[in-house]
Amino acid sequence: MSLINTRIKPFKATAFHQGKFVDVSHESVLGKWSLFVFYPADFTFVCPTELEDLADLHGEFQKLGVEIYGVSTDTHFAHKAWHDTSAAIKKVKYPLVGDPTATLSRNFGVLIEEEGLALRGSFLVNPDGVIKVYEIHDLGIGRSAAEMLRKAKAAQYVAAHPGEVCPAKWDEGAKTLKPSLDLVGKI
Template identity: 40%
Template sequence: MSTTLVMRRMPEFELDAYDAASGHYTTVSSQQLQGKWAVVCFYPADFTFVCPTEIAAMNAHLDELTALGVVVVPISGDTKFSHKRFVETEPLLNHLKLTMGADNTGNVARKFGVWNEQEGVALRGRFIINPDGVVVAEETVADSVGRSVVELIRQIEAWQHAYRTGEVCPANWRKGKKTLPVNTDMEEMTGNVGKYVTLEEILA
């Protein structure tokens, strides 16, 4: 049986959290994400090297993500108290507006399949979830290399277009580029995709 969550419902969860925008403790839950586009983004730990760069990059693009109707939930195995101290001391996290989930038992990361039992931390797992609560994309990488927020936004825009129109998006698709209207022209397009979109258009 496949272990991927893609095309499956997001696991249910509720966590203590630290709201960096208000400076208050709160909670985050899967219930709060229902009916919305969401990104659940696990990272190994506070007070590490790559993690604050990822969080800061996500925060820098938060207005763009919010404009797309996306809720972003970063989660690690640290406590909400650690999150608060991390935000207060790490210069990259000045002006942070994200609410950080505290999965200090690792149970939520286990549900998403990204808990590293040997190390006792989460892998870098990132999940895009549609308004139906279904995971449509996941990316999991080891801890030494950070992920691209620009690529995340590109994928979200593509998934939102596909969700809204029933069309599909070729490799490298960005807003304004050609899509494949398989919802109306599937038979004509089968075996003839190159008549609709060229390699040059794909790579442009």
């Protein structure tokens, strides 16, 4: 079953965020766009490259009103230790959420049960708590923050412009489509 247009399930977790431990819940993410970025584990190989890539574009996401949440099944304590020892993770200014009970990973369908790790999953959630975009990758395939940013812009555009859709490779300022009988067979 697809998670598109489903509401996120209740959760409570602790995150490491800008030198502090903070509470994060389904209720605290409502009212704004959120990007949940699941990754397998701290102190690994592909994960810091992805989180650093997101850190480099974090300001662009913030301009859109999108808060990023990095999530792994590590604890918030491990996230702090990783932040303190990795040059790539020191760049991260968004919350790194601990999910040691795997509640979030299960809720979003990315948990590898036998390993206790999350697959690489990205979930864009609208201010009502509804999943509008998601992708899930195998552990060895890294994601692109620029592509996630493009998808966030497209999702926000579609939400703000009912009746319009974004075609392939759409980027901000590009032409959109208004589905109608007149377009059938002409694209």
